[in-house]
Amino acid sequence: MAGEPWKTIQQRWRNHGLQMLGVALVATLIAAACEYADLLKPAERMAYDQALSAFAGDRGKSSHVVVVAIDQPTLDAISQDEGWRTNFGNWPYTRTLWARIAEELQAAGAKAVLFDAVMDERASDESADLGFAQVLRELHLPFYVGMVANGTAAPLLRADFQAPVPVAAPEAAPAAPAAPAAPAADAFPEEFEDGPATATPTLTPEALARALAFPAGRTDGQPLPPLQYESSDGMRPRYPVPPTPALVGAVDGFGLVDTEADPDGFMRRTHFAYTDGINTYVTLPVRLVADLLGAKEVTLSGRALHLGERSWRVDADGSAALDYGGMLHKRYPLVSLKYVLNDWILRKNGKAPELPADTFRGKVVVIGGTTPGINDIKATPFSSTEPGLVKQAAVVDTLLAGAFITRLPQGMDLGLTFLVALVSAVLLMTARWTPLEVGWPVALVGGLLVVAGLFLKTAHTHVLTAMPALAGIGASVAALAFNHLVANRETEFIRQAFTRFMEPKLVEQMIRSRQLPRLDGENKEITAFFSDIRGFSTFSEHFKEDPRQLVRILNTYLTTVSGALLREGGCLDKYIGDAVVCLFGAPMDQEDHAIRACRGALAAKAAVETLRVEFRQKGFPDVYTRIGVNSAVNFVGNFGSDQLFSYTAIGDGMNLAARLEGANKAYGSGIMIGPRTYELAKDHIEVRELDRVRVAGKTEAVTVYELLALKGRLDADLQHTVARYHEALALYRQARFADAVAVLEAEAARAPGDGPTGALLERCREYLETPPERFDGVVNLEK
Known part of the structure; x- marks a missing residue:
């Protein structure tokens, strides 16, 4: 994550580098024109006086x-x-x-x-x-x-x-003029008494010019x-x-x-x-x-x-x-x-x-x-x-x-002016941070005064302040306008793009609160939701003679699942055939993204159960849905090509969510969640610890859970089943397969429809017949 800000900076430089240079150049030219038209002289004098006196x-x-x-x-x-x-x-x-x-x-x-x-x-x-x-x-x-x-x-x-100075000497040198009386009683010396007046010496025009020039x-x-x-x-x-x-x-x-x-x-x-x-x-x-x-x-x-x-x-x-x-x-x-x-x-x-x-x-x-x-x-x-x-x-x-x-040479003044304008444009157009946009012009003027003062003190050099300040402020205003233009475009783009995938009111809330997603990508923790219809190939085969009916049924199903997710604040990522991919925590920041995803998964499951009843009444195939939910840090942003791109997420966390959805088949579960999701939402949900699994390509095992209900809403029968399952799971991890089988058989007889109980019972029986060479209690989750 440490490198993400630098990646963002580089991307903005690549995308808007020419605009930054253009803003700096125009601001410099305008400031220079004002300077050489003497419009900045009063401001420059004031700045010079302040720097000099300080x-x-x-x-x-x-x-x-x-x-x-x-x-x-x-x-x-x-x-x-x-x-x-x-x-x-x-x-x-x-x-x-x-x-x-x-x-x-x-x-x-x-x-x-x-x-x-x-x-x-x-x-x-x-x-x-x-x-x-x-x-x-x-x-x-x-x-x-x-x-x-x-x-x-x-x-x-x-x-x-x-030429020699042609001045005639006076006819007689006068005595010195009279001196004043001393402040005390002492008398002035006699040699300073008045002397006779004499005529002013003759002064020729040549001598006067020579004396003054x-x-x-x-x-x-x-x-x-x-x-x-x-x-x-x-x-x-x-x-x-x-x-x-x-x-x-x-x-x-x-x-x-x-x-x-x-x-x-x-x-x-x-x-x-x-x-x-x-x-x-x-x-x-x-x-x-x-x-x-x-x-x-x-x-x-x-x-x-x-x-x-x-x-x-x-x-x-x-x-x-x-x-x-x-x-x-x-x-x-x-x-x-x-x-x-x-x-x-x-x-x-x-x-x-x-x-x-x-x-x-x-x-x-x-x-x-x-x-x-x-x-x-x-x-x-x-x-x-x-x-x-x-x-x-x-x-x-x-x-x-x-x-x-x-003064600095004119070229250096212009160079400094361009540098200040360029720094202002690059800084503000790169950072796009409101406090910086507000504070930078003030800091710029203050910094220029300090620089000018230091040059005056150490180098006896007057560095122009008004022209660079005008260029910097002009570039800042232009950068601010550019930022708002980009922000408005991004806002409109986000409104158009995300309204189809999120609740419109959430999109507007995201825009109002300025929680706009970084479309150039960012690492952030989100919760991913994957769902799929069991046996969709058989489902579609049923409608090979009437594909339009298949489309209508599929649209009904996708609308049902999507509606449940959107109501919990999810962002629909994509549809892959019958599969639904949804993100919680992006693009809008949601501290409770894991909880929302769990609520959305339970709501989607409940909505699909209602839909299954309707489909059975109409003679349509079953739309039993498996769901995988996982929370992790993923890279989210716009991905694709110049022709087609979309807002989505990539990373190991997304891969695990997809694997969990598929793993439901092996465990007979409906909603499987990852360890991070459980950690974030455990105070709000009821779960069954299913197993410890190792994902293909990974060496570290993770604990996976079946999401059953919201906190306090799990019925007594299912609570009993979960307790027996956990008892059997503990025996299984101790390689006490016979004891585990006994617990599971008793519970399977009581609750024959519980998928995870049956799946674990089958595995324990298999290990009794053919004991594993190396047993660590971890199941390898294949692709």
Whole structure:
């Protein structure tokens, strides 16, 4: 029986393999069409966010990037301190503050500073811009500032990176801007008093283009993404907004800080370089890291980003998803700006800073706002209210020591989608199990999210979820429809096929309860019924001159026997001439199949007895019937050829039932049942143990019984006969044949019509005359 499920699976694959492939292919094509028509993008973004936050959101603190936060405590501290407010004003603060922060970060050993803001408006006090620029020139701290692009900015000249930078120096270097008063009573050092204002240095268009642009390109012939925006008359170009002229030449570099948000407003991806059709520009993190790595240009080739000798895997379009590694406060050390400013004051007054000495040493410092009051709150997969600087920090950290998240190649996505669809179709069309049909789509989506999350965590690879999920669910729905179509066809087939062989109400009950037989076959325990008319050859010979009368009589007989069996829930297997074959326990499961078969056999015998009386009155031959009943595990299902097949059973149990029917002749019994039938029905029937027999081809002997009546319905005379028979049978098995003969002769005289008594008496007399050479009390039951 262990191999039957596998046989069923193989048969269903053979019968419906092409349909399974077709369902998977169609589901894949539909899902792919939806994916490439961007219909699945919202669902894919949601799935990506869930997988990323669930599996790749705890990478620990970065050891390469520190964030200096312009947070609410900083805003409060500056607004509440008169000295600080006088020197730095209200937000946005004067550039004097950033000069002091730059000085402190260099003193603390910072590797470079990324200022996540733009400085494209001149300060009301021009000396603040000039002083800030002068401090940056004098420091050895790389300092990078953001820039934006819009449709109202003027195009720049084409940058010539081979020519020297034509920038005129200022006429006189300004003194550093005034410093704020210390929080305590300490005064600022005198060297930070206000100095004289000077003119802004001359800035040529060539120098501006050279300062803002950066060499970038693709070696695979593909274009860089354009800087553009959508207007009422189509896509229009955007150009960089120039920074304050005083900072050009003082700041180490400028880079784009556009949000690069997806249509839903979430920041998930970044490009590394853009073009406005005139020059190429890189994002601010790329500009900073390019200098740290000594790269003179940014190169994209195929699925790789190159900066100097370093490379990173990116997507084919030159973009990549950001590996945030978690929320900002969990991923990066955060230092409030007010503590950096306070340390500068302490250091200038000859006191030790309060922040740990290694807070900034050897690290890139990202300066930006973290409070909603600065209006730089963006959405990421981890939070809808993250500070925008988290994007810059994530890109810098990845470029320094990490990997971007990239997509699987398109072919692999399609392959995975087809695989999911095929597994869904094969699984559901093979199993045809309702709980699986209900639970599989849920398990499928959950499993795909887990797979996507594991790929994100371990391989930094974005495996599409929405397209395979749609294909899998589509294939599941199609498989479900197919299953119901097959089930409906099988139901109709069963209704048409079995109504002729079973009570119609039982057929409908079987269909309603979904106890549909497996027409492709199964091993199950059933009880088989065989019956035959004694001397049918003589019976048919009587009607050789009138065959139609024979047919009418035979039909009457078969209808009588069949009706008795059907009323007990039997399934008529076949008619073989005058023989009737009936199954109990199949196709409909019946736990009491043995009991039903016994009741059916007794009912059939009683009905035939009534019919015999009618036939005698009409002068017809006798229709004495012998019956064999046996219970066993048999293989039941549709058997036959392409031209003709029927639902039946095969197996040793069926053979024994047929042998028992024939063995009635030797024992003079009417209904003989096998040992398993007796075991299953013994509490409901009255029997006589007839003998132990060995079937032809078998070595093991079995005990057979004569079925006499239902429990409690055996009359007293027959009970006496059965008791004497059992007494004689025990003597017979002890080879005490003379004693057995004495018992049997006495009972035969009392009940001369009892067939089994006469049969055993004859055998015992034979053994008295000719003792057997080897006696084991077992009779060989010939074919």
